[in-house]
Amino acid sequence: MSQFTIKDLARTLGVSPSTVSRALRGHPDISPATKQRVAEAAEKYHYHPNQLAQSLQKKRSNVIGVIVPAIRHQFFSSVISGIEELAYDNGYTIMVCQSNETLAREILNVQALVANRVAGLLIAISSETTSHEHLSRAMRQHVPLVQFDRVVEGLDTGKVVVDDYAASYGAVEHLIRSGYRRIGHMAGQDGIALNRKRFEGYRDALAAHGLPLEEKFHLHGGYREEDGRAGAERYLAMDELPEAILAINDPVAVGLFTRFKEAGVRIPADVALVGFSDTPVAALIDPPLTTVHQPAFEMGRTAVSLLLRQFDEGADFVPGTVVLKTELRVRGSSAPRGGLCN
DSSP states (O other), rough: OOOOOOHHHHHHOOOOOOOOHHTTTOOTTSSSHHHHHHHHHHHHHHOOHHHHHHHHHHHHEEEEEEEEEEETTTHHHHHHHHHHHHHHHTTTTTEEEEETTOHHHHHHHHHHHTTOOOOOOOOOOOOTOOHHHHHHHHHHHHHEEESSOOOOOOOOOOEEEHHHHHHHHHHHHHHHHHHHOOOEEEOOOOTTTTHHHHHHHHHHHHHHTOOOOGGGEEEEEOHHHHHHHHHHHHHHTTSSSSSSEEEHHHHHHHHHHHHHHHOOTTTTTEEEEEEOOOOOGGGGGSOEEEEEEOHHHHHHHHHHHHHHHHHHHHHGGOOEEEEEEEEEEGGGGGOGGGGGOO
16 A cells, blocks of 8 residues: 555545645644644554655754764763753654764764754864864855754854863862862863863862962873773872762763772772763762762753754854753762862
């Protein structure tokens, strides 16, 4: 049996195909009664709009491309859930790619999504992304683009971020007030704005309290759990450990945590730890991880909202940055040093 078309549905209802199309899209010129009749008939005859035909008419699809560094990272999984929810509510589906933290794969992802005529792109850049020509090229091809979490500051797009500087500053200040003085930072890779801002918050909080930044305790790595374990090895090889460490994110903090515990280092008696993201595992390890809560789901929804605005406003769209609030979730991994709080 051939597929029921919009013309078949219109003929059955005694209306024009354009009326059916507008009714299914919720157009305000169509009466509620007609919208209900069309919806009921569409369900009865199993009619579904031809997305390919619509995309050819609009010269773009009803698909939003999403690129993240790693889908397995719970933070990005939550962002994707927020993206999918609002996209679906507005008649779009999403196509998700991961760069696996490499620039080469990110470039291929962008090229593939643009070739598939996605309606727009949402992207959190990889840890290797210091050049943005591939993104600029997509924009020159008139592909709407919004960045989230990890962004290229010099690229004139909509952006959704958190205040990484303030969050990092607050986390270090919490450690200082909890009695810790020699505080290290397990950072990400240079060249990423997020990494720089979290370092600056760490540095300035120490300076504001008259504490030195001990360079040997400021290490660079990546953004995965294995990078945290590698960082722990470097700390363990030192003559002395820092009293506390601020990690660039939760996976790195968990990597530090597990390797330290394997080596007999007590958390927080020997080394306190603070993460960044508030992934579910943070509350499950023992002791639970103090971490900066990022509103990942809200970030995803906000990114889609900016993209939808860009669709509607076209050339009149003025790119801006939305900064979401964070919250420090204090748990056992940063309990007051020696049982005292300063």
